[in-house]
Amino acid sequence: MGTYVPPKSFIVEELLTEFEQQLDIDEQREEEAYAQYAWEKDFDKSWEQLVDKDGVLQFVQQKDQIDTSASFERSIPEEDAQGAIPKRGVVRNIVIMFDISDGMREVDFKPDRLHCAFGAVKALIQGLFHQGPMTQLSLIALRNKRSTLISQLGSSPEEHIHLLDNVIKEGAEGAASLQNGLEMALAILASMPPYTTREIIVIFGSTKTFDPGNILATLQKLKESHITVNAISIAPEMYILKHICNETGGLYSVTKDANHLKKLLAGHTLPPKWKSWMEPILTKVGFPPMEKANTASLCVCHSTLTYKAYVCPQCHSKSCSIPTKCECCGLYLVSPPDISRMFHHLIPPKQFIQDTSSAKCISCNVDMSSGWRCPDCSHMFCDHCNTYIHQELQKCPVCFSYAAKR
Template structure:
């Protein structure tokens, strides 16, 4: 065999035989190898998280969904379009859970056109209902409505017209889910990329087929990310990577933001029927703008009359952790710490301990991920503050 045949092709270099990493232990079980692979995946998630990076609290994200003919392929079950809509239902719920004062919109593209499926709004229920209706229609029509080619330029121009009107202190983002390998545009897409970069709109792409040069150019110029899915689980992981807010860009401004905190008036307390600006119907009760007294059925929302941002105090409190993210825990093999401070479960001797640099408490890798993804505060630091407060109270 000559040297050329001994060397693998370039595309084979990135191919990994994942089944070879699983090895049996002395008892013939694969569980130890499986646990090790799971730990490696968790360590990879932790290593991707950056410390000392300021994240934006207010986000404006447009999701551009390809609904062209290639989305009727069955490599994702039952087809690509239906699978994408199911994943988007999960994504929307988790997005608003982690970004309660953010706003989101959905744009679809097919037949060389782009149209808004769900306008920019802070209501998760509105987006989920429209996504479910779209999914039911596709299932009922058996994919007949998935036709033509997508148009990236028309979709991005549609998003740009809305996003460029957003305030400079808020992030402007577009996430493209693309199943086609082609795009049919009325003009030069490179000109649109330059305009998006100048407006500070960050564009990211999730490909369902293969990597495309123009998408690589788009994400590189605007500071976004590009990923191609391997399967449904990987698809969901790529979507979840866009749930945490991105780091503040050079286009964002630091300024005081005027907000209103309206109190909810129930239908029993209200005696007058008035127009709700959210549902466009006459109802009793709701949230009244403290500046112009326009009524809305839910928060957060930007008042269409006076442009005041209306939020609730819990929404603002839940978003506060994005301004000051937790420092990265130090990963060590300290034998002095035998159990996790949070869950009190014994940490295996061959597993690492994650120690907070402030309170010096040790945590297992599962609790570390839970603290960063959901809790957003260190239990050890909170316990230390509580003990100090109780001691000071006793002394007084």
């Protein structure tokens, strides 16, 4: 009797199946390797389930932690006890303090803390100007126990990202000085007009700060100047940073992973509530026409030659892009869509009501075990559509379609 020889096609198919199975195993092992260090795999990490509440450590179930982090995806407008939407400061002045010290070399975030945070800050800068076109932003680097001004107050997200990218390429170096950074931010924000916000956002990856003096004296000056400090720690919690945030009415958070960092920073794109010290003042804005010329002329924002520019209707100086603040006369230069995006924060859509009944999302037609119901049209939306409506559309699409048919 002859020996059975399987056909070549069968052998090739079996080899492909084994190869695919091996790939799945390798991918699973790689994910496990990145999830935690090898020496941590036999532990439950129960310390990660401890949270600080009013100075007391409390144990929190893992499910509660997941629910808490998921809440950042639903950054919808808040209402007061009477159901009214709070007034917001839509004209913002923000200083971002970015830690570029040796502590940002750690590789617990991939590829390291520095580049992971840089990607999240780029998304934050773009989101700030998308949500608030009349935002003025400045960047400060913390390294070598000094604070370095990366960019002046301005309204060009591309320019801020480009300048920050150049600094990141130099690499992390030395130690961070929180006080030096706060003093520089204080000098930038203290003279801002009372109808604008004064905010500092700190991205900190060190476990210590090297300060030349008493940082509590700097804290007192921040409070007197009505400056709000918000901070996100990539390293473990640092008490002095948390204390400064609490004293100035800001938010302090400790990030758990890269996605959590992006969600925490995205929460700062929504304009903050109106503060009691702020004064409502009518602000003059201009709608500059864009002009093209055959001969180049200097722009006032960069002092470079350009053939295409926006002409200020008040002083007739030229700027490269809008929205911006005219360097000559200080007039806010915007377009009608910019004003529309700002107006959405003053009259946002109503909060949707969480509903646990099974239904299909009226927008994307996905099946849901629970969702969000519009209080006006009573249609159901999934989590993603609810977030998109409140952050981007600013209108219920069903209610808007009904209004358009009338």
